[in-house]
Structure formats: C-alpha cells, structure tokens
Amino acid sequence: MAACKLQGTIVRNQFIEKKVAPKERNSAVVQAVVTRDKFNVKIPQLATTYTPLPFTIPLIEKAKEIIVETEDTTSAGKFGRFGGKFVPETLVVCFNQLEAEFKNALHDDVFQAELATALRDYVGRETPLYHAQRLSEHYKSKNGGKGPEIYLKREDLNHTGSHKMNNALAQAMIAKRIGLKSVVTATGSGHHGLATAAACAKLALECTVFMAAKDMDRQSSNVRLMKLLGAKVEAVNGCFKDASSEAFRCWVGDLENSYHLSGSAVGPHPCPTMVREFQSVIGKETRKQAWEKWGGKPDIIVASVGTGSNALGMFHEFLSDTDVRLIGVEAAGLGLESGKHSSTLTKGEMGVYHGAISYLLQDGDGQIIEPHSIAAGMEYPGVGPELSFLKESGRAEFCVATDEEALDAYERLCKLEGIFPSLEAAHALAILDKVVPTLPNDNIKVVVNCSGRGDKDADIVFNCRK
Ligand SMILES: Cc1ncc(COP(=O)(O)O)c(C=O)c1O
Numbered sequence: 001m002a003a004c005k006l007q008g009t010i011v012r013n014q015f016i017e018k019k020v021a022p023k024e025r026n027s028a029v030v031q032a033v034v035t036r037d038k039f040n041v042k043i044p045q046l047a048t049t050y051t052p053l054p055f056t057i058p059l060i061e062k063a064k065e066i067i068v069e070t071e072d073t074t075s076a077g078k079f080g081r082f083g084g085k086f087v088p089e090t091l092v093v094c095f096n097q098l099e100a101e102f103k104n105a106l107h108d109d110v111f112q113a114e115l116a117t118a119l120r121d122y123v124g125r126e127t128p129l130y131h132a133q134r135l136s137e138h139y140k141s142k143n144g145g146k147g148p149e150i151y152l153k154r155e156d157l158n159h160t161g162s163h164k165m166n167n168a169l170a171q172a173m174i175a176k177r178i179g180l181k182s183v184v185t186a187t188g189s190g191h192h193g194l195a196t197a198a199a200c201a202k203l204a205l206e207c208t209v210f211m212a213a214k215d216m217d218r219q220s221s222n223v224r225l226m227k228l229l230g231a232k233v234e235a236v237n238g239c240f241k242d243a244s245s246e247a248f249r250c251w252v253g254d255l256e257n258s259y260h261l262s263g264s265a266v267g268p269h270p271c272p273t274m275v276r277e278f279q280s281v282i283g284k285e286t287r288k289q290a291w292e293k294w295g296g297k298p299d300i301i302v303a304s305v306g307t308g309s310n311a312l313g314m315f316h317e318f319l320s321d322t323d324v325r326l327i328g329v330e331a332a333g334l335g336l337e338s339g340k341h342s343s344t345l346t347k348g349e350m351g352v353y354h355g356a357i358s359y360l361l362q363d364g365d366g367q368i369i370e371p372h373s374i375a376a377g378m379e380y381p382g383v384g385p386e387l388s389f390l391k392e393s394g395r396a397e398f399c400v401a402t403d404e405e406a407l408d409a410y411e412r413l414c415k416l417e418g419i420f421p422s423l424e425a426a427h428a429l430a431i432l433d434k435v436v437p438t439l440p441n442d443n444i445k446v447v448v449n450c451s452g453r454g455d456k457d458a459d460i461v462f463n464c465r466k
Contacts, residue, residue: 077272077273077385078269079386079388080388081357081392082350082386082389083358083389084356084357085268085269085356086352095268095269095270099269101174102174102274102277105173105174106277111173115169115170115173119281122169122202123159123166126289127153127158127282127285128154128157129151129153129154129285129289129293129447130151130152131150131293132151134416135413135416136148136149138416139436142437146441147436147444148444148446149445150432150447151290151446151447152417152448153282153286153448154450155310155449155451156419156421156451156453157453160191161455163279163449163451164192165198166278166279166281167263167275167278167309168195168199168261169199169202171199171259171261172196174259175205175259176203176205178259180205181206181257182205182207182258183196183200183205184207184209184261185209185261185263186263187210187211187222188211188215188240188306188379188380189215189219189422190219190222190226191222191377191452192263192264192377193209193226194225195263196209196231197209197226197230208233208234209231209232209234210236210247211223211235211243212236212243214239215240216235219376234246239370239371239379239380240376241371244266248260263275264306264307264384265308265312265383265387266307266356266382267355268355268356272385276313276316279312279313280316280317281313282310282313282314283301283314283317284317286298286314286317286447296445297321298318298445298446298447299323299446300325300327300435300444300446301315301325301446301448302327302446302448302449303327303329304330304331304378304424304427304428305383305387305398306342306380307382307383308384308386310451311387311449312387313449314326315328315396326395326397327398328396328397328399329430329431330345330378330399330401330427331343331372331375331406332346332401332403333371333373334372340372341372342372342381343400344359344371344380345383345388346398346400348382349362353382356385357385357388358384358387359382359391361381369381374403374423375422375424375426378423401426401428405430405433406423406427407426408430409421409427409429410454410461411461411465412429413426420455420458421452421454422452423454424451424452425452
C-alpha cells in the first residue's frame with residue numbers, strides 16, 4: 001500500500017493539494033509546505049523556551065510525519081503551524097531521547113514482531129468491522145427506506161475496552177526497552193489509565209495514574225479495576241487537564257526512573273506523533289476489512305474527538321484518499337452557547353498549552369476556559385496539533401454533539417444492536433442523526449469508530465434517564 005501522500009501548500013489558511021507523481025508515492029510522507037504570515041500565538045500557561053530541532057530532519061516513511069517547511073526553519077513535530085515542543089530547555093533532551101527511542105522501535109523488526117503478537121494475543125486484534133444492520137434500518141425507516149449502510153469499528157472489543165490499549169501497550173513496551181522501572185500517566189474516562197495499568201502489570205512496570213477526583217467518582221468502575229491491576233491512582237483537583245499537568249510534574253521529578261506514557265494526541269513532540277502512529281492500526285485494519293466486505297473504501301468515516309487519538313487512528317490511513325469524508329465530532333456539552341462544552345476545534349483559538357500549539361478554549365487573556373462534557377474523556381480544553389491542521393487544511397470536517405444527543409445515541413445503540421458504546425463513542429454515533437439526512441441515497445458506506453465500551457457509563461445514563 002502506498003504511504004500517505006498528502007502534499008500541498010497552505011496559503012492564507014487554505015490547503016492546496018500538490019499532485020504527487022506515481023513513482024514518488026511509495027516513499028512519500030505526509031508533507032505540507034506552509035507559507036505563513038507572522039501569527040499571534042497566545043502563550044497562556046507553561047510559558048517556556050521553544051527550542052527548534054536541528055535543520056536536517058530525514059523524511060521517515062514509517063512515522064509519516066507532517067514535515068513543515070516554513071520560511072525560516074524546518075522542524076519535526078509540526079503540522080502546518082501547529083505542534084512543536086514548547087518545553088523548558090532542561091526537558092528538551094528528554095523529548096529528543098524519547099523521539100530517538102520511538103524511531104528505533106519503529107524500525108526494529110524484533111520490536112514490531114513483539115508488538116504485533118501482543119496486539120493479536122493480548123489485546124485481541126484485529127477488531128471486527130461490524131455491519132450495524134438494525135441501526136442502518138433505523139435511519140432508512142426515517143428516510144423513505146433509503147439510507148447508508150452503517151458499520152462500527154469495534155475498538156470497544158479490545159482488551160480493557162477501548163482503543164487506548166493500542167498505544168498504551170506499545171509505549172509500555174518502549175518504557176521497558178529503555179530500561180525504566182515505572183510509568184506515570186493521566187486519564188480522564190479511565191480507559192487510558194486502565195489500559196496502561198494492564199500493560200504495566202503484563203510488563204512488570206510500576207504504574208501511577210493521575211485522575212481528577214470528579215472523574216474518579218463518575219468513572220469509579222475503571223478506578224477499581226486500575227487498582228486491582230496494581231496501579232496507584234492519585235486524585236487531582238480539577239479535570240483531566242489538571243491530571244495531565246500533575247502527571248507531567250510527577251515525571252519531571254523522577255526522570256531517571258520513570259516514563260511519561262501519553263494516551264492523548266496532545267503534548268510536545270513526539271507525543272502526538274507516537275500516539276497517532278500506535279493508533280493508526282485502526283484505520284489500516286478498516287481499509288483491509290472494507291475491501292474484504294464490499295470491495296471498496298468507506299465513503300464516510302466518523303470518530304469522536306477528545307484530544308484526537310481515536311480519530312487520528314482512524315483518519316490517518318485515509319488522509320490521501322480524498323474521496324473518503326472524514327468527520328470528527330466534538331462534545332458540545334450543554335450547548336455551544338452555554339459556554340459549557342469541549343468544542344475546541346469549533347470554538348477555540350490558536351494557543352500554546354501542554355507543550356504544543358493547537359486550537360484551545362481560552363479567554364481574551366489567553367487563560368484556559370474550563371471544558372465540560374458528560375463524557376469524561378472528551379473534557380479537555382485543547383486538541384492535538386495534527387487534528388488542528390486537518391481542520392485548517394479542510395481535509396477533515398468537525399461538528400458537535402451535545403450531552404443529550406450522546407445520551408440518546410448511547411441508548412439507541414443498546415436497544416438496536418445490543419452494544420454499549422462509551423459516552424465518548426456515543427458522540428460519534430449521535431452525529432448520524434444530522435449527517436444521514438444530507439446523504440445521497442445510493443449505496444453509501446459509513447464507518448463509525450466505536451472507540452470504547454460503555455459499561456463505565458451505565459450509571460450516568462441510568463441516572464440521567466430515570
Ligand atoms: C473510549 C474513548 N473514546 C474516545 C476518547 C476521546 O479521546 P481521544 O480523542 O484521544 O480518542 C476517550 C478518552 O478518554 C475514550 O476513553
């Protein structure tokens with residue numbers, strides 16, 4: 001299969017695709033050339049020194065990074081004008097080492113073989129691409145008998161119940177390979193914490209998970225499971241963003257022994273790239289399974305967007321298939337006008353947070369606006385730099401679903417298909433109500449990423465709907 005070949009230019013916020021000669025395609029990486037004006041970046045928190053990487057960055061086919069050439073500098077980890085590594089100088093060397101270890105692992109056949117075996121035998125991959133017939137019928141019945149065929153990518157069937165395991169296991173293997181003894185991380189919904197706790201148990205690593213106290217309360221079943229797996233779960237005031245800050249602090253206090261295992265597609269380079277790479281198995285399998293099932297590609301792919309890990313895992317494989325529509329769904333919480341939402345790409349502005357440039361929910365002074373969502377895993381005021389770039393380039397579309405719409409979608413999937421989606425995945429399912437009526441009626445295939453299972457959310461749904 002040809003490597004990703006999105007190539008082009010952004011001129012005044014518009015992505016202009018550059019045609020790639022067929023012979024270049026096998027080695028093409030996602031590449032964009034950006035001509036940009038000087039932009040005003042707000043630097044609200046962690047204001048630190050930006051240290052660009054050396055000028056010559058090899059194009060690494062497997063990493064499929066977006067390499068950006070600006071007028072004056074070239075650096076990895078940039079997606080258009082987003083991304084980068086905004087960290088104190090003392091930490092730059094740590095992130096550079098991590099990048100080197102990541103690239104070594106990507107090119108190490110032994111590591112790749114071990115990971116493939118673990119994904120198959122421990123995680124349970126590949127996950128099915130399930131034809132949701134009754135859900136498809138539901139939409140057809142509202143549309144004069146016509147409508148798309150809807151398929152679910154069943155990431156909820158992974159061991160520990162979500163897509164988070166794909167990345168947690170791979171990064172825990174990297175921690176072990178480096179010779180570190182302990183892992184520190186943060187979780188919102190508890191899915192990433194649970195996946196990390198399981199991977200650490202398997203690999204005999206100590207595990208500490210930071211989690212907002214209110215998330216420990218609403219996702220208590222996952223907290224119990226993490227503890228059973230031997231992880232220490234530390235409560236933090238605030239929400240997922242505060243747990244993330246605490247995990248960073250804890251890691252910085254013990255750089256010698258600990259590994260910071262990022263589960264979200266945010267943070268300084270190489271974190272977003274690593275997470276995307278280890279999640280990209282979702283899209284690769286989907287392409288193969290779509291071919292086996294109907295001899296083509298999906299027409300539309302839908303995924304929820306918290307920070308972007310499951311969306312990018314799905315989208316990345318299809319970036320250069322411009323006939324495949326990519327739709328990301330953010331959490332509109334109590335409504336976009338309420339101010340209580342997590343719709344960063346829809347309502348945010350560019351800024352720097354947790355070590356990278358991305359869209360952010362921020363006020364006029366560049367201070368973070370507290371996000372809200374009924375789904376703990378969607379409640380983050382930022383979003384990954386790569387998704388920020390996909391929005392700006394127009395390659396992916398982004399829309400929103402409210403708490404109520406997600407609750408409806410959760411119940412609908414339970415009743416029609418006997419599947420409990422996590423409330424995060426329910427946001428992606430909810431958007432079908434708006435998208436399906438706009439589609440032409442001829443043989444459209446829609447794939448929704450069912451990123452996690454929703455047992456953890458059963459009490460929330462029950463209490464909201466009783
Ligand atoms: C099952 C599930 N889906 C989606 C998300 C949203 O995060 P991301 O956008 O990184 O996939 C989370 C976050 O915790 C999650 O647990």
